[in-house]
Amino acid sequence: MKSTFKILTLISTLCFVSLSTSFSSFAVSEQKVEEVEPEKGPNRGRMLKKDNFAIELSIFERGVPPEFRVWATMDGKVIDPAKVELNVKLTRLGDGVDDINFFQEGQYLRGDMVIYEPHSFIVSLTAKYQGKNYSWQYDNFEGRTSIDEKIAEAMEITTDVVGPSTFHQSIEVFGKLTLPADATSNVYARFDGLVKKVHVKLGDAIKKGQLLLTLESNESLQSYQVTSAKNGIVSAVNVTSGEQSKGRILLAVTNDETLVAELAVFPLDLAKVNIGAKTTLNINGVEEQYTSKIDSRVLKVRNDQAKLFRVLVNNSDSLLSEGSFVSAKIEIGSFDVDMAVKRNALQSFRDFTVVYAKVGNEYEVRMLELGRIVGDEIEVLGGISVGTEYVTENSYILKADVEKSGASHDH
Structure with a gap:
């Protein structure tokens, strides 16, 4: 009866988790349906508008590392970029804030910092033109998902911390x-004579000093005893009571x-x-x-x-x-390495090899530059910081959730 109750309780719990997960997925899906695709400008950047002033903010990465480029217009007409003051702050999950300033290059403003992967952050943009200030803020998330702690435990999502390691080849x-060559000792009679009694049998475990044989000398007719010189197991018995010793090996004792x-x-x-x-x-x-x-x-x-x-x-x-x-x-x-992660933590994301960093209940990809592989660990040359908590077991669950969400980012 108790077993039946336990089974029913387990089924109820699993159903609740499944329904909770499904509901969460459904809610996310519904949210995605309602999202409006951001307006794009002529340079395929995101359009940000206020009053008659507009900014086109684009992540440019053709032939150069990813960087911001900005075109500004007023009433639909291109503005001299030298007359616009601009700053962008990118708030990353667990990785601080990137503070990007801009300088004129031709007909656009160019950011002074590489936008490293993942391109997942809260974007805060401020601009000043003709004495008037403008500001915008929006989310630009990719490779990120959120899972409640209890659900993560139920799914057996486990983590470790990025740190140094010693690799053993x-x-x-x-x-x-x-x-060993000296493992076996052969037992002889000190004086040939009659074997009156064999006190051990094949396979017996014996201790040093234990009685093995009682013999009677042919010359003195006196009885004497033979004891073991070592601990071990009786590995050979070549004599029985009543036989003559005749100078031969009577027993063998092997220490293993x-x-x-x-x-x-x-x-x-x-x-x-x-x-x-x-x-x-x-x-x-x-x-x-x-x-x-x-x-x-x-x-x-x-x-x-x-x-x-x-x-x-x-x-x-x-x-x-x-x-x-x-x-x-x-x-x-x-050899020692500055950073290493477990190989079973690795997943693919776009064209990158990643692990999932964990910050609270949120998980996000970290694109890794990898080095040498030894055993179940792999050296990390870049893309993540020492001390970052990352998922080691069941990271495929996060990969599936991210792929299902279909979140994209600006380029």
Whole structure:
């Protein structure tokens, strides 16, 4: 009964979230339908008019980085741009304000600052002509959406912060676990004679000093005991009670508290691998990852020309077995970068690779200039600031929402 109640509660919650999201989407869609396309001027810029004075504000980017260019008219007639004072302020989401002044260039005014992507901001324009002041303000958003915090949590949208990172370069290699050369101790009788009793059996885990055998010397007819010289597992039993020892190996004890991963490195990568290099191992059938260092190498190459590098692996909990297959990453270098983001955060937007910055309940694209890739991180050379919170998981939800809104910007 309780299980049924929980299921019904979960379904109700999901339906509420779905309906809320649908309603939000519907409201946005309705809003978009009601929006009027801004009037464009002869230079494809946005027209801003007050009384008989008009400004055409255009983002110009043909052959130059994006910049503002402005044409002014009075009563439909072109004004000498030298007689117009102009300022534009762009208020960006979480990135402060761009303060742009203008200077005359030919028949237009040219902004003194590059308008970097995204072209998403609140535009505030002030102009002065013949002693009269004019002002306009409007939204020019792109690549931006808003999601309530609770809905973002339900959608498992998670974030991280842009910051410096240390990249570790590695090569992937393969091998298997073996025993160290000194892992197995053979047990002999100190004095040949009758084996009166074998106190252990094959596979027993034993401690150093534990009783293994009781024998009777053929010469003295005195009984004596043989104990283990180490911790380990009884890996061979070659005698039974009542037999003569005859100088042979009676038992073998193997200590597997340390195993050796023998990793094959082929000629192309040999020069990159050094003794002491950090190594991360994944062992077949074991969920836990193991970290260690290259301890030594085998002098002779194999028939396939691979050289074996040896890594000591702690097996004090006896979870690992000799012969298990191993995949490993050997670190061959590391370097620091000023900024990095997670690779799974990347999305496409127009012709750019972006991440979604988060400011409160609002999310907006940041066009990235990318550098080197190592593992699950990628170096960022520009387009975002250190300390910016950005979406790492489920950013595709934001991409879909932005594409659905169809928001465009002035050019």
